Amino acid sequence: MNDMRIVERDVENKTNKISARGCQVYYGDAHAIKDVDVDIEDKTVTAFIGPSGCGKSTFLRCLNRMNDTIDICRVEGDILLDGEDIYDAQVDPVQLRAKVGMVFQKPNPFPKSIYDNIAYGPRIHGLAKSKADLDEIVEKSLRRGAIWDEVKDRLDKPGTGLSGGQQQRLCIARAVATEPEVLLMDEPCSALDPIATAQVEELIDELRESYSVVIVTHSMQQAARVSQKTAFFHLGNLVEFGETGQIFTNPKDPRTESYITGRIG
Numbered sequence: 001m002n003d004m005r006i007v008e009r010d011v012e013n014k015t016n017k018i019s020a021r022g023c024q025v026y027y028g029d030a031h032a033i034k035d036v037d038v039d040i041e042d043k044t045v046t047a048f049i050g051p052s053g054c055g056k057s058t059f060l061r062c063l064n065r066m067n068d069t070i071d072i073c074r075v076e077g078d079i080l081l082d083g084e085d086i087y088d089a090q091v092d093p094v095q096l097r098a099k100v101g102m103v104f105q106k107p108n109p110f111p112k113s114i115y116d117n118i119a120y121g122p123r124i125h126g127l128a129k130s131k132a133d134l135d136e137i138v139e140k141s142l143r144r145g146a147i148w149d150e151v152k153d154r155l156d157k158p159g160t161g162l163s164g165g166q167q168q169r170l171c172i173a174r175a176v177a178t179e180p181e182v183l184l185m186d187e188p189c190s191a192l193d194p195i196a197t198a199q200v201e202e203l204i205d206e207l208r209e210s211y212s213v214v215i216v217t218h219s220m221q222q223a224a225r226v227s228q229k230t231a232f233f234h235l236g237n238l239v240e241f242g243e244t245g246q247i248f249t250n251p252k253d254p255r256t257e258s259y260i261t262g263r264i265g
Contacts, residue, residue, distance in 0.1 A: 014041040017182060017212040018063060022077035025058050025067065032058050036077075036238045038231060040182075045204060045213045047223035047244065050233035050259065056216045057186050059233065063214065064100035064184060065093045081182070098125050101175035105187040107167035109159030109174075114151050117159040117170060118142060121178040137177055144210075145173025146203045165196025172203060176211070183207060185215040189222065201226050220260065224248055232256045 018040040025033035033055045040046050040063075048056035058067070065086060067073040079086050086096055098121065110117050118138045119128075128134040138155070142148040147169040151162070159170050168188060175183060185204070189197040204226045207213055217223050223230055223244065230247040232240045232255075240247060240256045251257045 014044055016040065017042040017082065018214075019080045019083075020059075020062070020077065021080075023059070023062060023079060024076040025055070025062060026074045026076075027070070028072045032236050033062070034236045038238060038241055040212060040214060041229065042181075042212045043208055043210070044229055045208045045215060045227040046229040046231065047227035048214065048216045048231050048233060049218075049220060049223050050239075052218070054233040055236040056231075056233045059238075060184050060186055060214060060216050063182070064097050064102055066097075066102065068093055095125075098178040099180050100182040100184060101178065101180035102184045102186070103168070103171050103175050103188050106191050107164055107171050109162070109167050109170050111158065111160060113156050114142075114159045114162075114170065115155040117174050118177045121174065125178055127178065141173040141177040142170075144176050144207070145169045146199065146206070147173060163196070165192050165199055168192060168196065168200055169203065172200070172207075176207070180211065182212045182214065185213065187216055187218060190218065197222075220248070232259060234259065 016039040020036055020038050023033055023036040024031070036059060048060060050056050061067045062075055062079060067075055075087065081100065085091070110120060112120070115138055118141045119134050122128050122134060122137045128137055139148060142151060147166060150166060151170075159167065162170060172188075189200050192200065201222065204213055204215065215223075215226065227244045229242065230244045231238055232247065232253075234255050240251060240253045247256065248260060251260060
């Protein structure tokens with residue numbers, strides 16, 4: 001019983017890492033995200049779920065300004081990281097993406113060695129003063145990506161030569177190499193087999209001790225396994241957001257219940 005109280009207190013003491021208010025996204029005339037308000041806590045895994053095309057990946061990409069790369073995309077409203085507006089004209093998107101790392105659906109290692117995949121970010125952001133510093137960052141990142149033991153003897157070999165699951169863990173290691181504060185994951189397991197998926201899920205659970213993790217997933221079982229908070233999107237609206245257990249067992253909105261029980265989606 002005491003343990004339960006400790007866990008609850010820990011949840012209550014979490015601080016908000018990202019806050020979005022009145023977020024709207026347009027692709028030309030199409031209104032893709034409608035008036036989303038959400039607070040994403042630090043050192044917590046937050047899952048975005050919902051049917052295909054509901055806006056969950058579009059909203060995820062707002063959180064590190066990846067939508068800036070799409071000419072017809074327009075983002076309105078406020079998105080704050082530690083209270084600072086990430087869309088402020090003074091904010092450099094490249095520096096922002098060092099703080100808010102991203103892992104994509106399909107593993108996308110650079111066509112470089114395993115070592116250079118990890119070293120790339122720290123090099124361009126000037127995080128290493130010497131080769132010894134860089135070596136240390138590479139090892140630490142690969143350990144955080146739970147892949148060090150598998151690759152430590154072939155750091156000079158291409159990252160593209162690894163299996164799919166290893167490549168995705170390499171990409172996670174690459175994302176954490178710049179010491180981000182938030183890690184965004186867009187369906188990181190959808191191209192992986194069940195064993196590799198289990199390894200990445202285990203890794204996500206470890207990463208939340210150091211980062212705020214936001215994961216888009218089409219798998220409700222995965223959301224239930226890895227997240228503490230869940231947001232349900234439908235037709236560009238954030239329908240419901242709350243504790244994962246509550247969303248899955250006692251949703252407040254009938255649309256959420258319909259999705260969870262398989263009636264929509």
